[in-house]
Every structure is written in structure tokens, then in C-alpha cells.
Amino acid sequence: MKKPLKFMLVSCLLALLFVLAACSNSNATKETDNKSAESTNSSGRDIPEMKFKLAHITSTDHMWHKAAEKFNEELKGRSDGKMELEIYPASQLGTEADMVQQVEAGSIDFAFITAAYLSARTPEISAWFAPYTFKNLQEASDASHTDIAREILGKIEGTGLKGLDYLFAGQRTMVFKSKEVKKASDLEGLKMRVTPSPPLQMFYKEAGAAPEGLPLPEVYSALQTGVIDGMDMDLDATITNKYSEVAKYVAVTNHMVWPSIVVTNERMFDGLSEEAQKIINDSLQAAIAYAVETRSGQEEEFKKELASQGMTVYELGADVFKEQIEAFDAEYSAKSDLIKQFIKEFRK
16 A cells, blocks of 8 residues: 555656646746747837938939938938938939839839929929929928828829928029029020929020020039020039039029929838838938928028129019919919919918
8 A cells, every 4th residue: 555655646746846847837938928029029110121222313412412311310210220221312323214213113212303303294293383482491391291282292103103202402593604684584595404394494485595404414514615504503502513613693583492202112112011111201201301491591601602602693583583473373273273272372
């Protein structure tokens, strides 16, 4: 009898030890799982490690490039260093047409493409070039957040592109090689470099000028050699491209705002997690706000800088171009109800 009793006691003891060990392992597994979950949640977030390519046409000291750098800084900070940009400025990856094709193909992830270029393929974007609609960049930036502006932005989609937002540079001015233009009729016969965009070209044609579409890198030599007599340009680019070396006059008309559209590859962007998309959008908003705030405070500084470089800088108001404004409104309001609504809502 003693042996069976002893055997039973040993068996019970072994069973108890087995149960305790199993519980310990189970708790350890749960603790490991919990720690793993905590680790995932703390680093976690659904953020891919990605290095995006971004391209634009301006030089490295232009506001759009500075905005690209701000975008990258925000992107790295908000993603814990998991997402960043490779920035290709100054048309390194080709013309705007080239960049659009590369974004559509997915070889570039983001690009700043001028609304002027895109207006040729998305006519509703022409609304932004209604002459003398906004007094300053802040007004234009505020308008870009409205429902009608978002509706216009959405018209870009369907070709592999997705429009994320608007990014502004300075308002448009007129730069002349050797003639001081004081009234609309003074533009008669002048060859003016204008971005090859229907609304911009229409404005200058209405004043009797001959619009010439030239890529930005060719403008300096064309002005220098007399291929063109002047150009439609913002003060920022006039300085960064050193046009004061080959031109004498700047008419500060501020006749149009100058947005670019931040475009991305639609399939790539839509394939990202909601969190990754939010990080990109939030980073972009920070860059856009930085650009508007910084550039808005530079207007007087830029005028003084160009004057110190030997240019004659003077103002021309909306009254000078009354006929051109009326002609633009009539033609483009008839083309699109969105454009008509945009002009009605924002023309001051």
C-alpha cells in the first residue's frame, strides 16, 4: 500500500508543477504580446519607410523650393524619420510637361506644377487667373480653402494625377527689357514671355502684345538677346533669376496670383494608410502656411532690392487694364459655371 500511495503523491506533485509552469508560460506570453503591442503602438503607427521624389521648376532660393524644404522637414518630423523627400529643383527632371508625365507614371511622387500649365488640360483652373481678383496672397490663400477652390482642384484627377493643394508664389508683375509701359496700349506689339497658358495669353493678346511661350531656363538669354521684349513674372523669380542684369523696368501690377498645384501619383497616394496620408497632408499644410506668411512679408523688400540693382520699379493699378478685365470675365465666365462662380465670389 505504501508504494502506490508514494507513487500517487509524486504524480500529484509533478502535475501541480506542470500546471504552475504552464500558467507562468501563459502569463509570460501574454506579457510579451502586451509589450509587443505597446511597442507597436508607441513606434507603431502605420507609417511606411519611404523616400519620395519631389520636383519643381524654380531655383533653390525661390519660395517654392523653400516650401519644398519645409515640407520635407515637417514630413520627417511627423513620421519619426520614416518618410522624407528627395528634392529636384530648377527643372532638373525636365519641363513641367515632363514632370507631369513622370508623376502619372509613378517615377516622381510629388511635383509643384504651375496652375498656368495645368489650365491647358484642366480649364477650370483658369479661374485663378481672373485679373485683379485678389489684393494679396493671404486673400488668395484663404480662397484656396473654400469649397469652390477644392472643387476646381478635384477636376485634375482622372489622369493618374491627384491634386493635393495649392502653393502660392508672389503675384504677377510685368518686367520689360527697355520700355517703360504705363498704359495697356503701350503693350501693343511687344513680345512678352508668358507661360503657355490660355488665360494668361488671352490677357496679353487683349492688350495687343504677342505672347511667347518659353521654358523658364530660356528666359534670361531670350531677354538678353532681344528675342522677347518683356515677360510676365513674379518679383521673387525676377530676383532669383537675376533678370535685373538684362531688363530695366518692373511694373508692379499684381494683376494675377500665381499658384502651383501640388500633385501626386493618385495610385501611390491612395495606396498609403490613412495615417501616412494624414502626415503628408499635415506636413504640406505647414509648408503652404510658411510660404504664404513668408512671401507676404517680402513684397516691399523685393521692390527695394530690384531698385538697388538698377531697375525702375513702379506701380500700375487695375484701372489701366479695365478693358482686359472685362474681356477676360466675359470669355471665361461663358466657358465654365465654376469660373463664373469663382469670379463672382472673389472679385473685389
